Amino acid sequence: MPRWSRWLGSWEAQQQALLPKREERFTLICAAVSGGCGTHPRVLDLGSGPGSLALRVARSLPAAEVVAVDRDPVLLEIGRRALVRRPKVSFADRDLADPRLPELGTGFDAAVSSTALHWLDRAALSTLYRSLARMLRPGGLFLNADHLPPAGGAIAELARGLEHAGMERHKERAPSGPRSWDGWWSMAEGAAELSEAFAERRRREHRHPERGAPVSLEDHQAALREAGFAEVGCLWQHLNDRILVAVR
Numbered sequence: 001m002p003r004w005s006r007w008l009g010s011w012e013a014q015q016q017a018l019l020p021k022r023e024e025r026f027t028l029i030c031a032a033v034s035g036g037c038g039t040h041p042r043v044l045d046l047g048s049g050p051g052s053l054a055l056r057v058a059r060s061l062p063a064a065e066v067v068a069v070d071r072d073p074v075l076l077e078i079g080r081r082a083l084v085r086r087p088k089v090s091f092a093d094r095d096l097a098d099p100r101l102p103e104l105g106t107g108f109d110a111a112v113s114s115t116a117l118h119w120l121d122r123a124a125l126s127t128l129y130r131s132l133a134r135m136l137r138p139g140g141l142f143l144n145a146d147h148l149p150p151a152g153g154a155i156a157e158l159a160r161g162l163e164h165a166g167m168e169r170h171k172e173r174a175p176s177g178p179r180s181w182d183g184w185w186s187m188a189e190g191a192a193e194l195s196e197a198f199a200e201r202r203r204r205e206h207r208h209p210e211r212g213a214p215v216s217l218e219d220h221q222a223a224l225r226e227a228g229f230a231e232v233g234c235l236w237q238h239l240n241d242r243i244l245v246a247v248r
């Protein structure tokens with residue numbers, strides 16, 4: 001396997017080890033894009049990393065045009081190199097919270113995202129959702145797979161407890177080395193072919209956000225409605241892991 005495909009493969013293995021339902025979410029998102037947007041959609045992948053979800057969309061809908069958006073120079077470099085033979089997938093180096101995001105274009109049929117938007121606080125999410133409201137065509141779909149806990153209540157508590165128990169069991173079995181988040185980043189940082197991208201990453205002071213209280217499910221839904229989305233709901237759920245869907 002060429003080395004850039006190996007980098008993408010090791011990213012997939014690391015994310016899959018953290019998120020056992022990852023592939024199930026991807027399959028559903030691709031089916032929803034196909035069912036809701038036809039065979040030739042224009043799709044945004046928000047916080048794409050090296051393009052895992054963009055690639056799933058491209059595989060399931062070969063005529064789709066996919067723009068993968070991220071601001072991490074290392075992950076963008078891996079994605080651009082590994083998917084070089086996918087001319088319908090392109091990568092854009094952008095901050096999702098930048099109000100100039102609509103410069104990437106309008107009239108998109110769908111915007112998808114996986115395990116990324118929890119990096120954004122409520123203000124940044126509002127900016128992003130307003131951008132998306134301009135970028136998606138009327139009737140276009142937003143599909144976001146992420147950990148999306150409700151603000152409170154007994155049901156939310158129950159889900160949190162079950163999740164915590166599951167996470168504790170998962171942690172006991174959790175992989176170390178390149179299949180863990182930190183292990184993967186240390187391995188990548190040692191690779192000569194990624195040294196320039198890492199230098200740029202350090203220059204941008206790219207850091208994982210502080211772990212505060214996540215933006216609640218209700219806040220996501222309210223921000224989408226405020227931005228002008230007509231309908232907001234959940235397409236799939238496993239405890240607090242959800243696919244949030246909104247129709248422009």
Ligand SMILES: C[S@@+](CC[C@H](N)C(=O)[O-])C[C@H]1O[C@@H](n2cnc3c(N)ncnc32)[C@H](O)[C@@H]1O
Nearest residue numbers: 047048049052070071072095096114115116119
């Ligand atoms: C855990 S990774 C998930 C990547 C990919 N979607 C996947 O499922 O494998 C989260 C991604 O979100 C990106 N991200 C976080 N905040 C961002 C922002 N403000 N603008 C652009 N990308 C962002 C990170 O750089 C990272 O690539």
